[in-house]
Amino acid sequence: MSPLTEKQIRDSFVNATKREIAQATLPDLAEVAWERLDYLGWRDRKAPLAAYVTVWCDGEPVSVLLRAPSAGADRRRSKGVCAWCEDVVVTDDVSLYAARRAGAAGRKGDTIGTLVCTEFGCSRNVRRKPTYTEAGNDPAVHEVFTELRIAGLQERSQRFAREVLRTR
Structure with missing residues (x-):
C-alpha cells in the first residue's frame, strides 16, 4: 500500500460527516509498515x-467509517472466516462491521x-506461511499461494469500498 498522510485519509472519507471525520482518531502513520499492508484498518x-x-x-x-462491535459483543464472538483475507487458520478474531453507504x-x-478480522490483521494473515494442506511443501508453490492470497485480499477489500460507494 502506498503511504498516506493524515490529510489524504481525512479527505478520502466517503460515508462520514465532516464532524465524524474531524473527530476520527488516526493511528500513528509514522509507525505504519505501509509496504506490508493491502489496506489500512484501525x-x-x-x-x-x-x-x-x-x-x-x-x-x-x-x-470508510465502520460501526465496530461493542466490547460486550467481542467477548461473545464466535469463530468465523474473515470475508476479506479468508484465512482458515485465524478464525477466532472476526467481527461484523457495518458501514453506511x-x-x-x-x-x-x-x-x-x-465479517472482517477484528483488529484488521488481514495483511498479516495472507502473508503467513501456508499450511501443508493449503500448499504442500514446495517453496515455489508457497510463494504463488501467498501472492494469490494477497491479490484476493486486495480485490475483496476494494469490492467492499466500491459497494459502499454504489448509489443503487
Whole structure:
C-alpha cells in the first residue's frame, strides 16, 4: 500500500460527516509498515464503536467509517472466516462491521456489513506461511499461494469500498 498522510485519509472519507471525520482518531502513520499492508484498518481508541478502513481503489484512497462491535459483543464472538483475507487458520478474531453507504443512500440509513478480522490483521494473515494442506511443501508453490492470497485480499477489500460507494 502506498503511504498516506493524515490529510489524504481525512479527505478520502466517503460515508462520514465532516464532524465524524474531524473527530476520527488516526493511528500513528509514522509507525505504519505501509509496504506490508493491502489496506489500512484501525479501531478508534477514543470512540470504541468506531473503526475505519482506507483502501486504494482505481489509484485513489477511499476511506470508510465502520460501526465496530461493542466490547460486550467481542467477548461473545464466535469463530468465523474473515470475508476479506479468508484465512482458515485465524478464525477466532472476526467481527461484523457495518458501514453506511455513501451519499443519499447512507443518509436514508442504507448500510452494508461484512465479517472482517477484528483488529484488521488481514495483511498479516495472507502473508503467513501456508499450511501443508493449503500448499504442500514446495517453496515455489508457497510463494504463488501467498501472492494469490494477497491479490484476493486486495480485490475483496476494494469490492467492499466500491459497494459502499454504489448509489443503487
